Amino acid sequence: MPISELTLKSSDHEPARRFEVFTGSGRRREWLPEEKARIVAESYEAGATVSAVARRYALSPQQLFAWRRAARQPLAEAPALESLFVPAVIAAPRPEPAARRRRKQKAARDGVIELEIDGVAMRVGRGADTRTVAAVIRALKATT
Missing domain, CATH: 1.10.10 (Arc Repressor Mutant, subunit A)
Known part of the structure; x- marks a missing residue:
């Protein structure tokens, strides 16, 4: 088929028509x-x-x-999570050998601060970030 047969023919008084050619599958x-x-x-x-x-x-x-x-x-439909409880096991600390205890006592004298708030102990060593320590103390106070 020659190209001349594919062109749209229109008269002089008719406006030109436009057509689009879609390629591809036509699906989204x-x-x-x-x-x-x-x-x-x-x-x-x-x-x-x-x-x-x-x-x-x-x-x-x-x-x-x-x-x-x-x-x-x-997410509108977040999966429903089942509440789970994990049992807390509180065990007495194991006794340490005497040599280790002496080293810990010496380290305790070398600039360690120990805080206890409602039975929760916190040890702050030398070089600890003050913001982190303050945040931990606020969290401990908030839980009591």
Whole structure:
């Protein structure tokens, strides 16, 4: 069939008509959740733009923005977790040999602070971060 037969013929007083040719399967692509997550993560990388990542995967930027928005949403159907209890076993400390006790006593004199709040003991050694120690003390006070 010659090309001349494929062209649209119109008269001079008729406006030109436009038609589109669709190639491909004509179906929507289905992306696996892992693929979506990988593409969304790639769009958050330093220096990456949503438009560039969308072009790379033949997506519209709007589609990628929708995936990013969905990824930020909390899971609506989080699996129900069954409450579990773990038994606490409290055992008496084993007696240490005398040589070890002497070393620990000497170390205790070398700048260790021991705190006890409602039966919970805490030892703070030299060089401990003050913010961490303060946070632990606040947590101990909050639990009592």
